Amino acid sequence: QVTLRESGPALVKPTQTLTLTCTLAGSSLKSNGMSVSWIRQPPGKALEWLARINWEDVKIYNPSLTTRLTISRDTSKNEVALMITDVGPLDTSTYYCARTRPAPRGLGWFDPWGQGTLVTVSS
Amino acid sequence: NLLLTQPRSVSESPGKTVIISCTGSGGDIDTYGVQWYQQRPGSAPTIVIHDDNERGSGVPGRFSGSVDISSNTASLTISGLQTEDEADYYCQSYDRGSVTFGGGTKLTVL
Numbered sequence: 001q002v003t004l005r006e007s008g009p010a011l012v013k014p015t016q017t018l019t020l021t022c023t024l025a026g027s028s029l030k031s032n033g034m035s036v037s038w039i040r041q042p043p044g045k046a047l048e049w050l051a052r053i054n055w056e057d058v059k060i061y062n063p064s065l066t067t068r069l070t071i072s073r074d075t076s077k078n079e080v081a082l083m084i085t086d087v088g089p090l091d092t093s094t095y096y097c098a099r100t101r102p103a104p105r106g107l108g109w110f111d112p113w114g115q116g117t118l119v120t121v122s123s
Numbered sequence: 124n125l126l127l128t129q130p131r132s133v134s135e136s137p138g139k140t141v142i143i144s145c146t147g148s149g150g151d152i153d154t155y156g157v158q159w160y161q162q163r164p165g166s167a168p169t170i171v172i173h174d175d176n177e178r179g180s181g182v183p184g185r186f187s188g189s190v191d192i193s194s195n196t197a198s199l200t201i202s203g204l205q206t207e208d209e210a211d212y213y214c215q216s217y218d219r220g221s222v223t224f225g226g227g228t229k230l231t232v233l
Binding site for chain 2: 048096113
């Protein structure tokens, strides 16, 4: 059974760089077909997909945020990290990581999700 | 790019059937498949339907998905409504290199 857990700072200041970590259990990041995405949700608002990394270390990003995002992995720790540069109040969100299941069409679907971690951007 | 539009809220009584719509604009909704997620208050989303009409593991048969190409609309149907179905529901697809979510629909089971 695959589980994911997010970790990171609860509070960051504007203009800083935010780094979040997703720890995967129950499977290896190097397993064929394993992909992990980051998705966020501002308080009371809708979900927004950010980035995905797969078992071959191929990375894709939300085009509207690509200049500020970096997704990476540490296979020795079975962790996926997401870095967001130059954060502002609009980056205040709950950040989720989720396994991205392959699909016949498109990027795939997200299951399971981690419990999420709330990050507030404020001075 | 594909934009997915959902009603902000729907409500129905226990035991009844409700349909939540997800209308695509700026692209064909069925090109890359549609997924549906349930999010209860204070919890992470969980998969309900993937690839238009496939139920996620453990999802009751009361949940079903469909796509109407003529109206570019995907639908999530929940029959035999139960109070535990009260949640936010999000549709999701993919277009031109990015994942798109709908704005979410709050389902109230009265």
